[in-house]
Amino acid sequence: xxxxxxxxxxxxxxxxxxxxxxxxxxxxxxxxxxxxxxxxxxxxxxxxxxxxxxxxxxxxxxxxxxxxxxxxxxxxxxxxxxxxxxxxxxxxxxxxxxxxxxxxxxxxxxxxxxxxxxxxxxxxxxxx
Ligand SMILES: CCCCCCCCCCCCCCCC(=O)SCCNC(=O)CCNC(=O)[C@H](O)C(C)(C)COP(=O)(O)OP(=O)(O)OC[C@H]1O[C@@H](n2cnc3c(N)ncnc32)[C@H](O)[C@@H]1OP(=O)(O)O
Numbered sequence: 001x002x003x004x005x006x007x008x009x010x011x012x013x014x015x016x017x018x019x020x021x022x023x024x025x026x027x028x029x030x031x032x033x034x035x036x037x038x039x040x041x042x043x044x045x046x047x048x049x050x051x052x053x054x055x056x057x058x059x060x061x062x063x064x065x066x067x068x069x070x071x072x073x074x075x076x077x078x079x080x081x082x083x084x085x086x087x088x089x090x091x092x093x094x095x096x097x098x099x100x101x102x103x104x105x106x107x108x109x110x111x112x113x114x115x116x117x118x119x120x121x122x123x124x125x126x127x128x
Contacts, residue, residue, distance in 0.1 A: 003067040005032050006089055009060050019059035020066075025086065025096060026054070029068060033082050036070045037103040039123065040080060041115045045069050045106040049079065051099035058093055065089040073118050078112035 007028055015021040030048055037046045060066050065070045080103050086096040087117040107113030 001069040001071040001083070003069040004036075005068045007060055007068070008084050009064045009066065011062060014062055017059070019061055020064075022056060027097075028055070028083075029086070029098070029101075030082055032068045032070055033084065033101045033103060035082050036082060038107075040072065040121065041105050041117055043105055043115065045108070045110075046103050047106060048101065049104045050100065050102040052098060055097045056095075057097065058088075058095050060095055062087065066095055073100070075112060075115075075118050076102075077114050080115070080117070 005028070007019050011077055013024045034046060038044050064082065065088070066086055069087070070086045071083045072080060073083050082101045082103065084096070084098040084101055085094065087094050104112050105115040
C-alpha cells in the first residue's frame with residue numbers, strides 16, 4: 001500500500017472532543033480514492049459507489065501528521081475496488097481502516113462504462 005497523501009490536523013478539523021472530526025477524514029479519503037481512480041483508469045468521470053464498514057481505530061489530535069494509504073484490490077468491468085488505511089505518520093499508530101471502496105467508471109453519458117484496466121499501472125511506465 002502506498003501512503004501518498006499527508007495531512008496536518010488543524011484547529012478547523014477538530015470535533016468538540018478536540019480530536020479529528022470523522023467527516024473531515026472521510027472527505028479526505030474520498031478525494032484520495034477519487035484521485036487514485038482517475039489516475040489508474042485515465043478518466044476523470046468516476047464516482048464513489050460503495051464504502052464498506054469504516055473502523056475508526058484511534059483519534060488523531062491537533063498537530064498530528066497523518067497519512068492516507070490506498071491500494072487497489074479488484075479491477076471489475078466498470079468498477080475499481082480499493083482498500084484504505086490511515087495511520088499516524090510519526091508513530092505509525094493505526095487511525096482508520098476501510099476494506100472496500102468501490103469506484104465506478106462513467107462514460108460520456110454518465111452511465112457505467114468498461115474501463116478496460118486489469119492491473120495497477122505506473123505513470124512512469126505509460127510515459128516510456
Ligand atoms: C485524467 C485527467 C485529469 C483530470 C484531473 C481532474 C480530476 C478531478 C477528479 C474529480 C473526481 C471527482 C470524484 C467525485 C466523487 C464523488 O463525489 S461521487 C458522488 C457520490 N456518488 C454518487 O453520486 C454515485 C451515485 N450512484 C450512481 O450514479 C449509480 O449508482 C452508478 C454509480 C452510476 C452505478 O449505477 P448501477 O446501476 O449500480 O450500475 P451497475 O452497472 O449495476 O454497476 C456498476 C458497477 O458498480 C458495481 N456495484 C453496483 N452496486 C454496488 C454495490 N452496492 N457495492 C459494490 N459495487 C457495486 C457493479 O458490480 C458494477 O461493477 P463491475 O462489475 O462492472 O465492475
